[in-house]
Amino acid sequence: MKIKKWKKFALTILNKIDNSILDIEVLLSNVLNKPRSWILCYEDYYLNIKEIKILNKLLIRRFYNEPLAYLIKKKExxxxxxxxxxxxxxxxxxxxxxxxxxxxxxxxxxxxxxxxxxxxxxxxxxxxxxxxxxxxxxxxxxxxxxxxxxxxxxxxxxxxxxxxxxxxxxxxxxxxxxxxxxxxxxxxxxxxxxxxxxxxxxxxxxxxxxxxxxxxxxxxxxxxxxxxxxxxxxxxxxxxxxxxxxxxxxxxxxxxxxxxxxxxxxxxxxxxxxxxx
Incomplete structure (x- = not known):
């Protein structure tokens, strides 16, 4: 699955969460260990099965309003x-x-x-x-x-x-x-x-x-x-x-x-x- 397809799917899950697009990009950035700028530029990158599994678990936790900081384990x-x-x-x-x-x-x-x-x-x-x-x-x-x-x-x-x-x-x-x-x-x-x-x-x-x-x-x-x-x-x-x-x-x-x-x-x-x- 490409990044852009997973982002579209994730957006349907978090459609009631404020700033959901930002949250999705931060999750991608954290799991792939890439800056958000990279996520935006390489939306045709294919996520592997392990990456998708991790992302989906984090997505469900965010759906239940768990703070983003706890999902990525860091806060500025x-x-x-x-x-x-x-x-x-x-x-x-x-x-x-x-x-x-x-x-x-x-x-x-x-x-x-x-x-x-x-x-x-x-x-x-x-x-x-x-x-x-x-x-x-x-x-x-x-x-x-x-x-x-x-x-x-x-x-x-x-x-x-x-x-x-x-x-x-x-x-x-x-x-x-x-x-x-x-x-x-x-x-x-x-x-x-x-x-x-x-x-x-x-x-x-x-x-x-x-x-x-x-x-x-x-x-x-x-x-x-x-x-x-x-x-x-x-x-x-x-x-x-x-x-x-x-x-x-x-x-x-x-x-x-x-x-x-x-x-x-x-x-x-x-x-x-x-x-x-």
Whole structure:
């Protein structure tokens, strides 16, 4: 079967999926290990039986709305490619604001930075890649997630980053950081149910938090004080409707210079505060 014939067949399967043509070309590119430009130029290339079998399996998974990133096992973030699996959340463009704001707070001297709930390591690695003079630590609860983050750091040959397992701060002993960043779970169970179609393939532990989505955020804001140097910064990603409550929590625990930043869609997404005493 030629590429153009399989594309036509695939389009009938994914006719209700947004951007289905792009998805089909990405799947072809991934399976054939060719750039999309090649796929477009060589539509008369004959797919062999093995290639068709792999493509059809991926096509069915995409039909059931499994994210493309999980099918091809990679996602671009901060102009870097990250290996992902269904053990980790898929990096999203809005989280680049967290990286951007963190980098703006780093001076020329060597900073120590902590990423809480690192997932595939996209935030920690993006900071480490951008600031080779800084030392970045990423923590996550699950060993298999830490292995993925470490793999992504090794792929980029980064020497200024390390990862280990910790339930938030529990395994971080006698350490202080200039910056702590986190994209923690912040959905309530009710919010998760309303978004379940889009999120059902992603790890639920990285999405839902108790206390109407605030439990983990409150814990981080409260205890980060013990792990920040004086004048150190805490930056947290959160739901776009949570701004007012997040700012209240920062101020309750005596952070100064509290400010919220918008994501690429103009929604309140990142709040930062500075330790002062």
């Amino acid at each position: 973030f901060w102009s870097l490619n990250f290996f992902v699996s269904n053990k980790t959340m898929i990096p999203r463009p809005d989280s680049e604001i967290l990286v951007e704001q963190s980098l703006m707070k780093i001076q020329d001297n060597t900073y120590k930075i902590l990423d809480l709930g690192t997932g595939c390591g996209n935030i920690a690695i993006s900071i480490a890649y951008s600031k080779l003079n800084c030392y970045v630590t990423g923590i996550d609860l699950f060993p298999e997630v830490i292995n993925i983050a470490q793999y992504n750091a090794n792929t980029l040959n980064l020497k200024n980053i390390n990862f280990f397992c910790s339930n938030w701060f529990t395994s971080i002993l006698n350490q202080k950081y200039h910056i702590i960043v986190s994209n923690p779970p912040y959905l309530s169970y009710k919010e998760f149910l309303s978004l379940q179609k889009n999120l059902k393939f992603e790890p639920i532990t990285a999405l839902i938090s108790k206390n109407n989505g605030f439990s983990d955020i409150i814990k981080i804001i409260k205890y980060a004080q013990n792990y920040l140097f004086n004048r150190g910064w805490l930056l947290i990603e959160h739901g776009w409707k949570q701004k007012n409550m997040i700012q209240k929590f920062f101020k309750r625990y005596h952070y100064i210079n509290v400010q919220t930043y918008k994501d690429y869609n103009g929604r309140n997404r990142i709040t930062s505060g500075q330790k002062y005493y």
